[in-house]
Amino acid sequence: MRVLVTGGTSGLGLAMASALATAGAGVALTGRSGHRAESVAAGLPGALGIELDVRDESSVARAVDEAWTRLGGIDMLVNNAGIGMRTVNPRFMTHPQGFWEVPVGGFRAVIETNLTGYFLVAREVVPRMLAAGGGRIVNVSVSHTTMHRAGFVPYGPSRAGSEALSRIMAADLRDTGVTVNLLLPGGATVTGMLPREVMPEGREFLEPAVMGPPIVWLASDDAAGVHDERIVAVDFERWLLDRKARPDRSGAGVGGSRRELRAGR
Template identity: 80%
Template sequence: MEVGAMETTVLVTGATSGLGLAMAAALAEAGARVAVSGRSGERAREVAAGLPGAFGVELDVRDERSVSRAVEQAWSRLGRIDLLVNNAGLGMRTVNPRFMTEPRGFWEVPVEGFRQVVETNLTGYFLVAREVTPRMLAAGGGRIVNIAVSEATMSRAGFVPYGPSRAGSESLSRVMAADLRGTGVTVNLLLPGGATVTGMLPDAPAGHRFLEPEVMGPPIVWLASPAAAAVHDERIVAAEFEQWLRERVRRGTAPE
C-alpha cells in the first residue's frame, strides 16, 4: 500500500527504535517523507539515514522548548506535517527492571520514576499535539495518531506508573478527537494488540511469542492514505487490522 500520489509528510516521535522505528520505516517505504525524532539528535539522524526520504530531529517530548524547536524544524523542512504519530514512551523497566517477575506495589514506586513516565507517556503526547494542532488547523487539516496499549495494562497489578500513564493518554486522545471533530484534523488511536518486542519488555518466556513491531506498519500506512481521510476517533488494534478493515468495507464505511 502507498500513502497516495501526493507526498505525505509525517512526524513520528520516539522513532529511533521499537514501534516508532517500525512505523517510520513502513511510512518511508510507502513514499512518505518522514521526520524521525528521538531524544538523541545524533541517533535520530543515524536511523533516518537508513530510510528513504527521511531526516532526523532531536526531540525530548517532556520539554516544551525542545518540542517547539523540533516541530518548527520538521514543519520547515517538510513544508507541512500531514500526520503526527505520537509514540514516544517509557516502559515499566525504567522504574522496575524485574516488573514481570517481581512486581512492586504502587507505594513502592519511586516518585521521580513515576513523574518521568507520566511526563513522557501522557504530558509528552499533549505537548507535541498542542504544538502541531494549531498549524494543522491553519493549514486546513491533518491527522494525529496516538499510540496506545491494551486495556489490561491499565489495571494490572505492578503496572504503576505505566498503566495509569497510558490510560491517561488514551483519555487525552478521546478528548482531542471530541475537540477537533469537524475541523479537518482527525485523531485516532492505534495499538499493537499484545505484548510486542520493543525493548520495554524482558525476553519472552519459553513457549510464548511476542508480536513484532512491524505489525504496526500496515495500519499506520493506511491511516496516512487517502482511504483514511474521514476516519476519526477510532481505536484500531494492529494485530486485528485486516479483519477490522474488512468489517468496515462490509458495513459500507470504507472503500474497497
C-alpha cells in the same frame, strides 16, 4: 504525505517510520539523542532525524518547527514516544512492585513522557494543522489489560491517560479537518520496553512490524475522514473488512490506495 513520528529510533516508532518511508511518505523521526535520530533516519529512504525531548516544551517547539520547515509542513503526527516499566523497576516481569513502592521520580518521568508528552507535541502541531486546513493525528496506545495490570504503576495509568486524552482530542477536533485515531499492537510486543531476556518461555510475542500496515493505511487517501477510531494492529485486516461492511461507511478496502502516500500532501 509528510509525517512526524516521535520516538522513532527504535521499537514501534521505528517500525512505523520505516513502513511510512518505504511507502513513499516524507518522514521526520525523533529521539532524545539528535545524533541517534539522524543515524537511524539515514537508513530510511528520504527520512529526517530530529532531536526531541517530549517532556520539554522548548524542545517540542524547536523540533516541530524544524520538522515543519524541513518537510514543508506536517500532514500527520504519530505520537509514539514513551518509556516503560523498566525505568522504575527493571525486574517488573518477574518481581512486580506494589504502587506504594514506586519511586516518585520514576512515576513522574513516565507520566511526563507518555501522557504529558503526547499533549505537548499535539498542542504544538494542531494549531498549524488547523491553519493549513487539516491533518491527522495517530496516538499509539496499548491493550486495556495493560492499563490496570498489577505491578504496572506508573505505565498503566500513563497509557490510560493518553487514551482518554486521545478521545477528548477527537471530540475537540471533530469537524475541523484534523482527525485523531488510536493505534495499538494488540498484544505484548518485542521492543526495548519488553526485552527478550525477560520474556516468559512458551509465550508468543508480536513483532513491531505489525504496526506497519495500519499506519500506512491511516496515512493514505482511503483513511481521509476516519476519526475517533481505536485500531488494533493485529486485527487490522478484519477491522478493515468490518468497516467496509458498515452501512454508514464509504467502504475503504484492503487494497488500492492504502499505499498511495504522495509526497507533499
